[in-house]
Amino acid sequence: MTALAVLLAAAAVAGCGSDGSDGPITVYSGREEELVAPLFDRFTESTGIDVEVRYGDSAELAATIAEEGDNSPADVFFAQDPGSLGAVDEQLAELPAETLDRVAERFRDADGRWVGTSGRVRVLVYNTDRLEEGELPSSVLELTQPEWQGRVGIAPTNASFQAFVTAMRLSLGDDRTREWLDGMKDNGAKTYERNTPIVEAVASGEIDVGLVNHYYLALVLEEQPDAPIANHLFEAGDPGTLVSVAGAGVLSSTDQEDDAEAFVEFLLSDDAQRFYVDEAEENEYPLVDGVDPPEGLVPLAEIEGPDVALTAFGAELEQTVELLRQTGWLT
Incomplete structure (x- = not known):
C-alpha cells in the first residue's frame, strides 16, 4: 500500500481533522497560488494533513533553499521548472520508486530526486488578425531576421524562458545561443x-x-474569448518546441518524510492529474498514463522537442543566467 493510500485510510477512520501527521507540512511553491491552492486544499481534505505554503518565483525559492541548507523549514519544493529543482537537487531526497514510476523517465530526475507533475510546451503565440499560420517561422532561430524587427515579446526573467535558453545551449551550443540572444536584442x-x-x-x-x-x-482566452490569438508549434527538434515540466521534490532535511512524500504522490494521483484537464484554467498536460490531455491540445507523444535531458537543467541554470546577463537581458 502506498504512503498516500495509508494516509487516506487513516483519514477515513479518524474523519476530518485527523491527527495522524506530526503537523502541517511546509511547501515552497513556485507555482502560483491561483492555480495550485485548490490542489493543496484537496490534499488536506483527503489526508487530514495541513499545508503551509510559501509562494514565490521558482528560481528565487531555489536560492532560498540553498541558502537555508539543512535549516530550511521547507518539506517540499514545488517548482515551475526542472532547472529550479535541479539547482537544489543535492538537498532533495530520493523519492519512492512507485511515485517515480507514475511518469515517463524523460519527465523526472535521473537520480529520482524530483518528479514532473504537469507538462508544458514552448510555443509562439501570434495575432491571427495580422498573421496566418503559413507566415510563421518554422524555427525559433528565424525570429532574429529583419522581418520580425520589433514584433516579438519575451520574458527573460521568467524561469520557463530560462529553461528554453538552457535547452538551446544544450542542443545548439553556447556560441549559437549567444548569437541568437544578441540577434534578438538587435532586432528590438x-x-x-x-x-x-x-x-x-x-x-x-x-x-x-x-x-x-x-x-x-487558455488563460487569456478565458478573460477575452474573442481575442485574435493562437499558438504555433515550431518544427520537430527545434529548441523553441521544448517540452518541459513543473515538478516537486522532498527536502532531505524534512522531519516529516512520510507526509511530504504523500503530498508528492498526491500530485500524481489520477484525481490531481485530472484537475489540470477538468478544472485548471492553465490547460497543462497531465503526465500520468491514462489521463488524457485537455481537448484541443496536441498529444505530448506527437510533439518532438530538442534532444535534451531535463535532469541536466539544474546544473546548467547558473551558466544560462550568466549568458543572459552577458547579452544584456538580465542585470
Missing part, C-alpha cells in the same frame, strides 16, 4: 515580466508574436 525584441502580459500584448496588437508556454493562451 520587447521584454515583459511574465508570460500572460506577452499574450495580452499579442491580443491587443502591441506585438505580433511572443515566446510563451502553451497554456497562457
